[in-house]
Amino acid sequence: MPAEVCDEDCDFAVVGGGIFGSVVAACLRRAFPREFTVVVDDGAPGAGSPPAACLMKPGWLSGLDRREYDSAVGLLRELYSTEWLDFRVGTSVTRGWLLEKIERLPPSRFVLRTTPELTFPDYNFKFLVGRVLGFAANDALLVEREDLRTTLKVRRATVFCTGVFNPAPKWFSGLEVRPLWGASFLHAGAPRHNEVRLWAPYRQLVGFSTQVGGPTWVGDGSSIIEKNWGAEKLAASRERCGDFARQLGAGDEAEVRVGARPYVKSKRGLLRQLHGNVWYCTGGAKNGTVLSAVLARELVGKLGGKL
Ligand SMILES: Cc1cc2nc3c(=O)[nH]c(=O)nc-3n(C[C@H](O)[C@H](O)[C@H](O)COP(=O)(O)OP(=O)(O)OC[C@H]3O[C@@H](n4cnc5c(N)ncnc54)[C@H](O)[C@@H]3O)c2cc1C
Numbered sequence: 001m002p003a004e005v006c007d008e009d010c011d012f013a014v015v016g017g018g019i020f021g022s023v024v025a026a027c028l029r030r031a032f033p034r035e036f037t038v039v040v041d042d043g044a045p046g047a048g049s050p051p052a053a054c055l056m057k058p059g060w061l062s063g064l065d066r067r068e069y070d071s072a073v074g075l076l077r078e079l080y081s082t083e084w085l086d087f088r089v090g091t092s093v094t095r096g097w098l099l100e101k102i103e104r105l106p107p108s109r110f111v112l113r114t115t116p117e118l119t120f121p122d123y124n125f126k127f128l129v130g131r132v133l134g135f136a137a138n139d140a141l142l143v144e145r146e147d148l149r150t151t152l153k154v155r156r157a158t159v160f161c162t163g164v165f166n167p168a169p170k171w172f173s174g175l176e177v178r179p180l181w182g183a184s185f186l187h188a189g190a191p192r193h194n195e196v197r198l199w200a201p202y203r204q205l206v207g208f209s210t211q212v213g214g215p216t217w218v219g220d221g222s223s224i225i226e227k228n229w230g231a232e233k234l235a236a237s238r239e240r241c242g243d244f245a246r247q248l249g250a251g252d253e254a255e256v257r258v259g260a261r262p263y264v265k266s267k268r269g270l271l272r273q274l275h276g277n278v279w280y281c282t283g284g285a286k287n288g289t290v291l292s293a294v295l296a297r298e299l300v301g302k303l304g305g306k307l
Contacts, residue, residue, distance in 0.1 A: 009153035010038040013141055014161060015132045017041035018049035020282050021161035023292035024299060026079045028159075029125055031305030036124050038152060040143055042131035048163050048288060051184040051257035053206065053217050054099040055085070056290045063267025064294065072293035073097060075307060085208055088195045098208070099289050132167055139276065157277045157303055164260040171274060177283060179260035181229035182222045185241045189251035190214035197244065205244045216250035218242075223261055223286065234258065261285050271295045273302070 011032065014025045017039045025039045056076075058069050076082060076099055085098045118127045130145035141152040164179035166172050194208035199220060207218045218241040224233055238256065246252065264270040264283035269291040272280045281299055284291045300307055 011035035011156045012037040013154045013158045014039045016161035019288045020292045024296045027296040031300045038126045040128045048259045051259040057096040075293045159279045163262045178263040180223040183258045184219040185254040187216040187245045187250035187254045191216045191248035191250045
């Protein structure tokens with residue numbers, strides 16, 4: 001049972017270091033460079049971001065117009081590193097963005113997995129591995145970390161980017177986030193080419209090289225409601241993706257990543273002021289990468305900043 005209490009403070013706290021939390025934190029850092037931002041993430045199994053390919057394509061998004069899409073992609077390109085990828089689709093070629101370095105730059109949940117605490121003084125920035133349990137007095141956050149309970153006093157704003165996880169129903173009443181489950185498979189070998197192939201109406205297999213020489217990311221776009229998701233569905237997805245990977249020449253062995261996409265009513269995701277200086281920002285469904293930038297820009301504006 002955690003015993004010790006140690007207090008910290010910050011200007012901005014971001015709860016959740018998935019794609020939304022990472023992009024929100026990066027935007028806060030950019031808009032308010034003098035303010036200190038802390039990201040807290042508990043590495044929960046089933047988060048949506050670890051299996052994601054971070055691919056973006058305008059045609060995938062009906063909730064955004066082209067101007068908003070381009071502006072969001074422009075912002076992501078300034079914050080991270082993006083790359084055009086060509087995919088074979090039947091006999092033609094289509095292009096999509098790949099946000100390739102979201103994993104490597106701070107802030108990122110993937111960094112968090114390896115170490116309990118990381119400070120980036122040049123960025124005025126810190127990651128903590130921990131679970132936010134609720135609020136202590138004065139909107140400070142109560143954070144459980146290994147054998148510690150700490151409070152994190154927040155001067156300007158707290159932003160919950162918690163995906164399908166609802167830390168406490170009473171804070172989030174009326175905010176419906178539906179988890180739709182899926183998986184991706186990382187095959188060790190390199191593909192002969194990148195490809196998108198229909199396997200059922202509106203269902204696409206996607207296989208592409210994440211870097212020269214492999215590995216190959218493969219997914220089938222399955223998005224399955226919680227009560228229907230399980231070992232059988234995962235095995236079917238694995239078989240489908242495995243066959244595809246073999247046809248692409250990417251080999252048999254695969255690392256399996258399972259996660260839930262956060263779906264909300266609006267196709268544009270959900271940004272809401274819960275109360276005072278507490279915000280909620282999530283709901284990427286299948287397009288979390290570009291929507292995170294749309295909402296992060298909006299949030300920064302509401303907090304009086306400019307990107
Ligand atoms: C197989 C698959 C492929 C996908 N491919 C793409 C793609 O190519 N392009 C695209 O744009 N989107 C893709 N997506 C969708 C995308 O992954 C989601 O839209 C996105 O990950 C949602 O991000 P998030 O940050 O809101 O949620 P999450 O990634 O779930 O992050 C929430 C984080 O909050 C943390 N957390 C929750 N509660 C607490 C708490 N109390 N205290 C501390 N931490 C907490 C969790 O540990 C988690 O890390 C894909 C999804 C899947 C499953």
